[in-house]
Amino acid sequence: MEQKQLTEKKSNETEKVPIFGSWKGWYIFTVCFLLALILFFFTLTTIFND
Amino acid sequence: MTNLDWWVLFATLSGIVLYGMYKSRGQKNLKGYLLADKQLPWYHVALSVMATQASAITFLSAPGQAFRDGMSFVQFYLGLPLAMIFLCIVFLPIYHKLNVYTAYQFLEKRFDVKTRTLTALLFLLQRGLSTGITIYAPALVLSHILDMHIYYAIGIIGVAVIIYTVYGGTKAVSYTQMIQMAIIFSGLFVAASMAVSLLPDHIGIVKSLKVAGAAGRMNVLSFDFDLNNKYTLWSGLLGGFFLQLSYFGTDQSQVGRYLTAKSVSESRLGLLMNALIKIPMQFFILFIGILVFVFYEINPAPINFNKAALTRVEQVVDANEFSQKLQEYHEAENQKHNAALAYAEALDTRNETVIAQTKKDYQLKHQASQDERTSINEYMQQHDKQLDLNDSNYVFLNFVTNQLPMGLVGLLIAIIFLASMGSAASGFNSLASTTVIDIYKRWLNKKELTDKEDLRVSRLATLFWGIFCVIVAINASKLGNLIEAVNILGSLFYGTILGIFLVAFFIKRVDGVQVFIAAILAEGIVFASYSQDLVEYLWLNVIGCGAVMLISYLLSFVIKSRKVEAN
Numbered sequence: 001m002e003q004k005q006l007t008e009k010k011s012n013e014t015e016k017v018p019i020f021g022s023w024k025g026w027y028i029f030t031v032c033f034l035l036a037l038i039l040f041f042f043t044l045t046t047i048f049n050d
Numbered sequence: 051m052t053n054l055d056w057w058v059l060f061a062t063l064s065g066i067v068l069y070g071m072y073k074s075r076g077q078k079n080l081k082g083y084l085l086a087d088k089q090l091p092w093y094h095v096a097l098s099v100m101a102t103q104a105s106a107i108t109f110l111s112a113p114g115q116a117f118r119d120g121m122s123f124v125q126f127y128l129g130l131p132l133a134m135i136f137l138c139i140v141f142l143p144i145y146h147k148l149n150v151y152t153a154y155q156f157l158e159k160r161f162d163v164k165t166r167t168l169t170a171l172l173f174l175l176q177r178g179l180s181t182g183i184t185i186y187a188p189a190l191v192l193s194h195i196l197d198m199h200i201y202y203a204i205g206i207i208g209v210a211v212i213i214y215t216v217y218g219g220t221k222a223v224s225y226t227q228m229i230q231m232a233i234i235f236s237g238l239f240v241a242a243s244m245a246v247s248l249l250p251d252h253i254g255i256v257k258s259l260k261v262a263g264a265a266g267r268m269n270v271l272s273f274d275f276d277l278n279n280k281y282t283l284w285s286g287l288l289g290g291f292f293l294q295l296s297y298f299g300t301d302q303s304q305v306g307r308y309l310t311a312k313s314v315s316e317s318r319l320g321l322l323m324n325a326l327i328k329i330p331m332q333f334f335i336l337f338i339g340i341l342v343f344v345f346y347e348i349n350p351a352p353i354n355f356n357k358a359a360l361t362r363v364e365q366v367v368d369a370n371e372f373s374q375k376l377q378e379y380h381e382a383e384n385q386k387h388n389a390a391l392a393y394a395e396a397l398d399t400r401n402e403t404v405i406a407q408t409k410k411d412y413q414l415k416h417q418a419s420q421d422e423r424t425s426i427n428e429y430m431q432q433h434d435k436q437l438d439l440n441d442s443n444y445v446f447l448n449f450v451t452n453q454l455p456m457g458l459v460g461l462l463i464a465i466i467f468l469a470s471m472g473s474a475a476s477g478f479n480s481l482a483s484t485t486v487i488d489i490y491k492r493w494l495n496k497k498e499l500t501d502k503e504d505l506r507v508s509r510l511a512t513l514f515w516g517i518f519c520v521i522v523a524i525n526a527s528k529l530g531n532l533i534e535a536v537n538i539l540g541s542l543f544y545g546t547i548l549g550i551f552l553v554a555f556f557i558k559r560v561d562g563v564q565v566f567i568a569a570i571l572a573e574g575i576v577f578a579s580y581s582q583d584l585v586e587y588l589w590l591n592v593i594g595c596g597a598v599m600l601i602s603y604l605l606s607f608v609i610k611s612r613k614v615e616a617n
Contacts, residue, residue: 023318027135030325034131037329038283041124041271048263049120049270050409 051451055460062233062464066226066471067214074222079501083219083508084151084483086310094224095320098307098476099298100328101227104234105184106470107536108335113449114355114442115534116339117346120267122281124336126537126588127329129290133298134325136291138318140555141299146314151487153305153551160554162562163492168569169300169550170488174481176543177303178515180536181477182522185211187443188470189523194358194447204523211471212516215478216509220310223475230468237465238334244454245341250348250391257394258344264393264409265416267343280586289588292595293541296548303473303480342449347390347416353379353426355444359437363430375426382419389415477519482511534587541587542580545594546572552595553602560602564609568602 020026051059077083090098115123150156154173158166189203214222249258262268272282279285298304298321311317353376354360364372389412396408424439431437450462486508491499499507526535546569553560553568560568576594579585585593 017315018319023138026318026322027138030131030135030322033326034128034329038128038271041333044121044259044268045271048259048268049266050264050413 051459051463052456054457055463058457058460059464059467062461063210063467063471066229066233066468067210069229070214070218070222070226073225074218077219077221077505080151080486080504080508082221083505084306084479084486086219086221086224088310089312090224090310090316091312092316092319092323094228095308095311095317096323096327097231098224098227098310099304099320099324100331101231101234101469101472102303102307102476103297103328103473104231104331104469105473105536106187106466107184108332109234109238109466109469110187110190110443110446111534112332112335113339113342114445116267116336117343117445118440118442120262120269121333121336121340122269122272124270124329124333125272125281125283125286126290127294127332128283128286129288129292130294130328131325132287132291133294134321136295137299138321141551142308142317142321143314144555145305145309146317150309152302152484153300154302154484154488157550157554158492161565165550165562165566165569166488167492168566169547170484172543172547172573173300173302174484174489176539177301177477177481178518179522180539181303181474181481181515182519183526183536183539184470184473184477185519186523186526188466190443190447194356194444194451197358201524204520207467207470208516208520208523211474211478212513212520214471215475215516216512219508220306220479223472223479224307224310226475227472230472233461233468234465235331237461238331238338240458241450241454241462242334242338242341244458245338245345245449248345248453249341252398253344253348253391253394257397258341260397261344261347261390261394261412262340264412265343265347267340277585277589280588285586285588289591292548292591293537293544293588296544296551296591296595297540300547300551301480301544302484303476306480306483307476339446342445344390345449345453348387350380350383350387352448353423354430354437355441355448356438357444357448359434359441360430363434363437367430367433375429379419379422379426382415382422386412386415386419474519478512478515481515482508485511485515538580538587541590541594542576543573543594545576545591545596546598547594548591549595549598549602553599557599557603557606560606564605565598565602567609568598568605571601572597 017023017026020029081087112123144156145153148156148159152170154166154170157169185204185208186200189200189207193200193203214226218226246255253261259268272279273284274282275284276282277285308317308320311320352360389408393405393408393412396404399405427437427439431439451459454462486504490507490511495507549572550565550569553565572594575597576590579593580587580590
């Protein structure tokens, strides 16, 4: 069982992840994108809403 | 609708249905029918999960919601990217590894059959009702345009979607959703550019946003930490996270989409694309609602956007009295239009005093017009008890049919149909998957079926749920804003379902009996919180999920676990 999980982990590690090279890179990018959107919404609210 | 519009509508819809049937021909077994043979690439997954979530309600209600309440609804989606990341890390690898057809199969492996069945039944109830509402929404369009009774419209749509879904299975759903999303995106850009082009030359997008902001419609973000404030940054991030995690992680209508991918990586990439695209798309749809709002701030708006209801009322009220009231409303509207234009022009002067004065004047005139409208609508409701004061579902439709050029009206109406077909098809398909895999093959007929029998049972289940959803749609007209109705319905069940899954993943000491009792108690707490109006609906997801986790954990100390006994 442990051997099987190890093999699977290895295959996941060696799989080619597009653009950022790792899934961790994708997750960080997604969080940064969300923060940028929140900042954009905050700016819109501050400038336009009364 | 001109002949050209009808042709555009007919060609778009029939083209999509034929394409779906062509791509899904030759279904041979259950895996092909329910999982598209697990052969689809990431972009299919991305577009399919988006099309499933973006129903016709999204395109009908969301612009109307921005028109009446502003942009705050976009905060509802803020938890989605975080939920997608969580899903990619925790849920996805397990589903793929266990090679399941439905999410609920995993629960039997982790707990027991009764927990799996309870969760599947909660899903069937919630999704059956929600899919009914997604059929009702475009039926509203048909009845509005063709001046036919809504029941006939529901029947026509329901039957069309049933035929197409029963024949094609998951493959047809996925292929058609890909084309549907492409058409939907193009149509939205066209609608937005038309809305901008209909504004006067001297009022561009920035001035439009200033006018909308003066009327309180640019409330995109709120830091208010009030549990009774429906849409805030916190309810969106926290409540939205739990709702979206539950929806994408445990609702078979979504799980069934990404289980069709070739591999975990393809599913993962598809879900992350959804995380990146969904909020900008929803913002854009609400933004169209804001443009429509500004259009009607400087152009005459009907007293109620539901034309059919207005015509009905006109037949029962005193004509002179009603005409007098309308006259007063139009006068208030005219004053508002002039004040809005004066404010927009004042923005060019850069004179702060003039800007402040014209803005104050516009705000007063806007409020006066709103008050006049509310008072007349209440007067109308006294004469017609059926009249819905909330006409937000009709705002965008009214704008499209009255203001857009011929051909485009047909395209925009087709988009609403396509969106509805996409999400209803996913709904039927997932309801059938759960019925066949978690109920029929698990309880009613445990013997091995041939591929042909499997297909026949799946098609019959799809047909059954299609008819059920049509019946729900017939009774859906009293639910107010449709997009909220669907989300409230989801929030009543999703928290509990998510709680069961999170216990399965993270609290190893809890077993089937403990989580089963906790789920029933949690559902009671959620219903009590909702019926007593204790919190706004997004928080119900947090309450349901938290209650299942906490109660089952506490119960694990009180009720002896079978695992412990076995040891």
